[in-house]
Amino acid sequence: MTHDSSETLSHLRTATADAHRQLEDQIDIPRTCAAPGTYVRLLEGFLGFFEPLESALQKFDGWDERGFHWRDRAKTPMLREDLHAFGLSESDLASLPRCTDLPDPTNLAEAFGCAYVLEGSTLGGRHIMGALAQSQIPQAARHYFASYGEQVPARWREFCGMLATFPTSDSDAMTDVAVNTFHKLGAWLTVAHE
Ligand code: HEM
Secondary structure (H helix, E strand, O other), rough: EEHHHHHHHHHHHHHHHHHHHHHHHHHHHHHOOOOOOHHHHHHHHHHHHHHHHHHHHHHOOOOOHHHHOOOOOOOOHHHHHHHHHHHHHHHHHOOOOOOOOOOOOOOOHHHHHHHHHHHHHHHHHHHHHHHHHHOOOOOOOOOOHHHHHHHHHHHHHHHHHHHHHOOOHHHHHHHHHHHHHHHHHHHHHHHHHO
């Protein structure tokens, strides 16, 4: 038996709502976008978390069979492109700190719980593009927040369809990993900004 899409999603959404709000407060987009320095620090923090996480997630088998193609959805290349736009070289990027206290999914379903957090950030990105439009942040440094552009709603619906293919028995574990992903990202950004 599988959850229908809205049931799976509402479980994830309800369980992660507080953690999302906390992260949103912590990131404080208006302040972050007000100056290139704070914006760059946020992107560096994201890279330090997303790069090792995405590389760990890709080690699970079965993404393509579920319709999730990393070459189209990975956030790391977008972040790298944005940081290059600020003049950071490959070796600058290599020397940035990477998070080692990452979420630790044990199977593909749990890995999809992590991916829910990463993919969901494209929805927030649409709102953040509004804040960026009022800012001095260069166009060439907005790839991550723009993500799939006009395709964001369609790609999100497609992702929700993938979530719905997992059995109900996976739902609690997927949700636990998603909550944990938010908490660990928040903790990492706190450390990275000290
Ligand atoms: C810091 C500024 C952020 C703002 C202002 C923000 C705002 C939003 C908004 C308005 C939505 C709902 C969008 C819609 O339904 O069209 C949303 C959804 C979401 N955001 Fe954020 N967000 C932020 C950061 C993040 C980050 C950093 C992550 C994760 C890395 C994230 C993960 C999610 C997820 C998973 C959803 C989907 C919830 C669902 O509908 O199931 N957000 N965000």
